[in-house]
Amino acid sequence: MQRNKMSRRRFVATTAAVSAAAVAAPFVRTANAAGKISIGFWDHWVPGANNTTKALVEEWSAKEKVEVSIDYIPSQGSKNLLTIAAEAQAKSGHDILAFPTWEPQGRAELLEPLDDVMGDLIKEHGKVNATVEYLGRYKNNWLVVPATAGSQIKGPCSRIDLMKSLANIDVKEMYPAGGAPKADAWNLDAFLKAAEACHKGGKPFGIGLGTTSDSVDSAGAFFHAHGAMLVNEKGDVTVKSDKVRQALEYMAKLAQFLPPDAPAWDDSSNNKWLVAGNGALIMNPPSAWAVAKRDAPQIAEQCWTHGFPSGPNGRYAPFLPYFWGIWNFGKNKTAAKSLLRHLSTRSAAEKMVAASAGYDLPSFEKLTDFKTWAEEGPPKGTLYHYPNPHNHQTLSIAAAPAPPKIAHQIYVQGVQTKMVARLLKGEKMDSVLAWAETEVEGFMRT
Amino acid sequence: MVDAALSGAQTEAKPAVAKSRPGMLKRVARRKSTFAFLMALPLIVMIATLVIYPAFYSMHLATLNKSMERFVGFSNFLFLFKRQTFWNVVQQSVIFAVTAVLFKAIIGFIVAHFVHNIPAKGQRKWRGMLLVPWVIPPAMSCLAWLWLFDPSYSAFNWVLAKFGAGPIPWTGDANWARFSVILVNIWIGAPFFMIMYLAALKSVPDQLYEAASIDGANWWQRIWYITLPMMRNIIAITGLFSLIVTFANFDIVQILTAGGPIDLTHVFATWSFRLGIQGNDIPLGAAVSLFMLPILGVAAIFILRDIAHRGNES
Numbered sequence A: 001m002q003r004n005k006m007s008r009r010r011f012v013a014t015t016a017a018v019s020a021a022a023v024a025a026p027f028v029r030t031a032n033a034a035g036k037i038s039i040g041f042w043d044h045w046v047p048g049a050n051n052t053t054k055a056l057v058e059e060w061s062a063k064e065k066v067e068v069s070i071d072y073i074p075s076q077g078s079k080n081l082l083t084i085a086a087e088a089q090a091k092s093g094h095d096i097l098a099f100p101t102w103e104p105q106g107r108a109e110l111l112e113p114l115d116d117v118m119g120d121l122i123k124e125h126g127k128v129n130a131t132v133e134y135l136g137r138y139k140n141n142w143l144v145v146p147a148t149a150g151s152q153i154k155g156p157c158s159r160i161d162l163m164k165s166l167a168n169i170d171v172k173e174m175y176p177a178g179g180a181p182k183a184d185a186w187n188l189d190a191f192l193k194a195a196e197a198c199h200k201g202g203k204p205f206g207i208g209l210g211t212t213s214d215s216v217d218s219a220g221a222f223f224h225a226h227g228a229m230l231v232n233e234k235g236d237v238t239v240k241s242d243k244v245r246q247a248l249e250y251m252a253k254l255a256q257f258l259p260p261d262a263p264a265w266d267d268s269s270n271n272k273w274l275v276a277g278n279g280a281l282i283m284n285p286p287s288a289w290a291v292a293k294r295d296a297p298q299i300a301e302q303c304w305t306h307g308f309p310s311g312p313n314g315r316y317a318p319f320l321p322y323f324w325g326i327w328n329f330g331k332n333k334t335a336a337k338s339l340l341r342h343l344s345t346r347s348a349a350e351k352m353v354a355a356s357a358g359y360d361l362p363s364f365e366k367l368t369d370f371k372t373w374a375e376e377g378p379p380k381g382t383l384y385h386y387p388n389p390h391n392h393q394t395l396s397i398a399a400a401p402a403p404p405k406i407a408h409q410i411y412v413q414g415v416q417t418k419m420v421a422r423l424l425k426g427e428k429m430d431s432v433l434a435w436a437e438t439e440v441e442g443f444m445r446t
Numbered sequence B: 001m002v003d004a005a006l007s008g009a010q011t012e013a014k015p016a017v018a019k020s021r022p023g024m025l026k027r028v029a030r031r032k033s034t035f036a037f038l039m040a041l042p043l044i045v046m047i048a049t050l051v052i053y054p055a056f057y058s059m060h061l062a063t064l065n066k067s068m069e070r071f072v073g074f075s076n077f078l079f080l081f082k083r084q085t086f087w088n089v090v091q092q093s094v095i096f097a098v099t100a101v102l103f104k105a106i107i108g109f110i111v112a113h114f115v116h117n118i119p120a121k122g123q124r125k126w127r128g129m130l131l132v133p134w135v136i137p138p139a140m141s142c143l144a145w146l147w148l149f150d151p152s153y154s155a156f157n158w159v160l161a162k163f164g165a166g167p168i169p170w171t172g173d174a175n176w177a178r179f180s181v182i183l184v185n186i187w188i189g190a191p192f193f194m195i196m197y198l199a200a201l202k203s204v205p206d207q208l209y210e211a212a213s214i215d216g217a218n219w220w221q222r223i224w225y226i227t228l229p230m231m232r233n234i235i236a237i238t239g240l241f242s243l244i245v246t247f248a249n250f251d252i253v254q255i256l257t258a259g260g261p262i263d264l265t266h267v268f269a270t271w272s273f274r275l276g277i278q279g280n281d282i283p284l285g286a287a288v289s290l291f292m293l294p295i296l297g298v299a300a301i302f303i304l305r306d307i308a309h310r311g312n313e314s
Helices: A008-024 A049-064 A076-090 A115-125 A130-136 A160-167 A188-200 A213-226 A242-255 A269-275 A287-295 A333-343 A346-355 A371-375 A404-412 A415-424 A429-442 B002-019 B024-030 B032-061 B075-081 B084-117 B120-130 B138-149 B155-162 B174-202 B206-214 B219-247 B251-256 B268-278 B282-290 B292-313
Strands: A027-029 A036-042 A067-073 A096-099 A144-153 A156-159 A281-283 A303-305 A314-326 A394-396
Touching: A036 A049, A036 A076, A036 A144, A036 A333, A049 A067, A049 A333, A049 A346, A067 A076, A076 A096, A076 B268, A096 A144, A096 A333, A115 A144, A115 A333, A130 A144, A130 A314, A130 A394, A144 A333, A144 A346, A156 A160, A160 A188, A188 A242, A188 A281, A213 A242, A213 A281, A213 A314, A213 A394, A213 A404, A213 A415, A242 A415, A242 A429, A269 A281, A269 A287, A287 A303, A314 A333, A346 A371, A415 A429, A429 B084, B024 B032, B032 B282, B075 B282, B084 B120, B084 B174, B084 B219, B084 B268, B120 B174, B138 B155, B138 B174, B138 B251, B174 B219, B174 B251, B206 B219, B219 B292, B251 B268, B268 B282, B282 B292
Parallel strands: A036 A067, A036 A096, A314 A394
Antiparallel strands: A027 A067, A096 A314, A144 A314, A156 A281, A156 A303
């Protein structure tokens, strides 16, 4: 009798191949009728959130009889940026792709205009904020649709107890759950005093000064609050202005009360800072609070997400939208547009918000009243002000209003945070401004 | 008898061979070199697809404007020459690669001697253990190092604090950050030098050392006059190989510091990635990455010429 014996080497090879196939295999739904469509969604941080987008796509697929294939592409290691760059080069890839903040402008010539879809969505859900327009439109055409999944505001997440005991600020009273903010006194001076008090109390504010997006976004909001811009909307370099000096002087003062290693912080540092109970405030969407809820519930119970302090130019909060776009070389654009409409309905947005425990944000003005934000806790109402329901702060992005291709470089290179880090190192203000001016001039290449 | 039989068979077979003389194709197919070429063909195709084509494509990209619509010749390179950050990257890349390779070579040489002198019975165990840093995927080991250097929760700082020292801003201060990335590179790369040097040490004939001992040579003289000359080619090849790999390093710097603080730990690969992929300026990113080519090309020419020269002498 002949026995088939599998060698160890062959067993390992087969197992590896099967595992690789299982891991790499995308979700595919076959409906056998109105063609095929492939989608590259952002791989959500929140466990289970991908299931909601999958269910929504399945629902649409069953109705429209379109075969769908979904890949969830992570942003860790810029994998999504690599995918976008590769598909743009190859002029081949997914029909619908998730584009992070600056990518639509960089790929404008390769994206299918979506004016018809956006026109209808704006009619239905109200206007989108100015940052979404700035990033999603090119030459008066909508390039993309703002995605609920992945879009976020990076406002302050404060410790109720520490802000009260160390800085004598009641954040719940200032931003009451279910009510309009009473934050007139919450300005840059009050913020600086609170930072100093918490620093003295051994619980400094956890704001990074590195070059990753959390650090850059916070610095950008402080610059906006001063009306400081490195390049104006016409593309003129405005680094050596009084407002930029004022913003830098403020940031330098604030930096004294931040952790000494803030220039080395990345996007996880502030989360760890909060969860470990080291500080009284960080600038982050509710993901840090969600981790605390799981790992350090006693800290999560003391967290309150609220608005930015106001400055001489107003109150600005960093808003990072994600977008869904369709390549103009896509094979099934009609089906892709139909799916984008389906994913942008009120009920779809509400499901995504619920699945992400309030992290995801729709960009339309009538979609900021979902019960998830009002009811999530503990403490109940901690996320009520996260979607800016009373529109009391301007949602902005660092380096705006420079032309987006220049602003993208300023943002990615972290020029604003590097200016602060240089000041902290003891470099003179004029030298820092001269350095920034040279850097920014370099971004003018076409 | 057998020879006779064979020669007879050959004589009889001749007319048949003459009738069906193998064609050119068959003769080429029978050659050993053809067989070798066919065996190597998959590798050649792979290298052509994954190395040669991308290399030429990146040269092409480096000559395009930012929006990749028109040819701009060497403009991207000339632009880079005017940037302070670019010269910082050049300086850091040279410091990073030269320092790391030097220390990897020294540590590898010393450890190889230690391992060589361990009795054969236990040597295999030590060799295996010492190779671990080199065998672990760098992305994984770098994450472990990242936790050790973490700005706020560094395990090293925790230990230092027990002795009343620190904390050290491992990745927050430019000099410490440089030290940290070089240290990790040495940790990962030294075992490669160790194993190469160990192989070279084992090939040095014992008789040479015995003769030197009889002549009264001390430890240092044995190293200087026997070991080092016998290992010269291996040292040169290993150094060159490591220099190329270290200059092109990406993962260690990207994971530990991402080029910061204030761009002072960027090397060519991380800066190229920042500009090309994260900054959406692919031509400029390609131009930065190509700067490694002449530097490594010149180094390779000198080192390989030296090796060939010594080969001819021997």
